[in-house]
Amino acid sequence: MMLRTMADSARFIDGYLLYLLARASSVASAEFHEEVRRRGFNVSNWRVLAALKGSGGQTVGELAAVCLVNQPAMSKTVERLVRQGLVERRADVGDRRRVNVNLTGEGERTVDELISAAKAHQERLIEAIGPRETETLVAALHRVIERSGEG
């Protein structure tokens, strides 16, 4: 099967699924990141706080994997968030050798505010895509992610 657009377009990439995924991800994220910065917040910080929300704590390695950055970069971001009082490091209750990064009370309040903005932005995105199409989109994205065994 060829993607429908591949036959219509002169440029190879316009019908190339990996390019469309990268481009859609980039433009949609850039839009919300603009809003994050307007609120005086740092995009790397937002990503870490968002990854922690509801997670019950994550190691630096897990956060690096989730946020798609390398471990040294993630260590620095976590360090900065610790200094800002938004996260704290805590030994895991079940495994003392494991050190989790957790949101502080202040971190929870900050991320909740940003998540409200993220959800409002997402609503607008879903409206543009169409609610039914979005369900198919989300299912398809999950399948791509699970396929790689990284789901």
Added chain:
Amino acid sequence: MMLRTMADSARFIDGYLLYLLARASSVASAEFHEEVRRRGFNVSNWRVLAALKGSGGQTVGELAAVCLVNQPAMSKTVERLVRQGLVERRADVGDRRRVNVNLTGEGERTVDELISAAKAHQERLIEAIGPRETETLVAALHRVIERSGEG
């Protein structure tokens, strides 16, 4: 509307569309980039050659925008590809002030080989997603891209 998965999941990001987009894009691209490297090729080079295929020539600025990198980085990549004989710079026929980057004959042969591999990888991806679901996915991705006015 909430994404269906948002209610089921404890972690915020597991139901967050921008995260799913970024993650799916990252894992799917990583898989093919692995193959690009196995073939002894550089991923940045592949992206530029792929962007040029069927384009009729692009400026360095256009290539930077398409490949989601900054202009100085793109200049370096183009420089490397010129030295390798895969692309050449040529003044535009219609506008002499405009300098286009074009594939050479050797560049065409190289990119055609990589595009064959990309299409084979894409077929496997489409099989995993489902052909009908892929059509909806592609249409949804186009809508996200066009919405930003960068389509």
